[in-house]
Amino acid sequence: MATTDELTELANRREIMRILDVELLRCRRQKSSLCVMMLDLDHFKAINDEHGHQTGDQTLKFAAECFKQQIRKIDFIGRIGGEEFLIILPDTAIEPAVELAERIRLALNQQSTKQALPNCTVSIGATDCQITDTPQSLLQRADEMMYQAKTNGRDQVCFKASALDK
Secondary structure: OOOEOOOOOOEOHHHHHHHHHHHHHHHHHHOOOEEEEEEEEOOHHHHHHHHOHHHHHHHHHHHHHHHHHHOOOOOEEEEEEOOEEEEEEEOOOHHHHHHHHHHHHHHHHHHHOOOOOOOOOEEEEEEEOOOOOOHHHHHHHHHHHHHHHHHOOOOOEEEEOOOOOO
16 A cells, blocks of 8 residues: 555655656666556546536546556556556657657547546656756656657647667
8 A cells, every 4th residue: 555546556756756767777687678658638627617526536446557557567657646647667668668758648628528437638757868967857758758749739748859879
């Protein structure tokens, strides 16, 4: 329970950040690739305001399950706050990470229209790890890309590939 978000049953913020630290160290040690994605449900406040917090909670659970279904067993997902999620993709270069992000976005879009819940979309920011990255710098880049997706009109994926070789 100390590592799990009670509502979504995903890793909680503390646990997903611990995993990020471990995976970043492993990435450096093994000189392997690592990508992260920041996901934020679009217009979530409006869902809560118009449909109530119970529907908002159901929407969060639904989205979390949808995201989880799209990732591999070696990937990690956690809820880092409110309607924001982090996905950690070990041994993954930026191109497959962006393809996965697009599949996640489309899956949520398609599946949410089939539910008795408000239609739900997601903005996703993705980036790959540079050898000099800290957890904070990696998350900041992914967060900037997520906000770029929101600025560009929401319901899309934006990414930034590292300029440095490992």
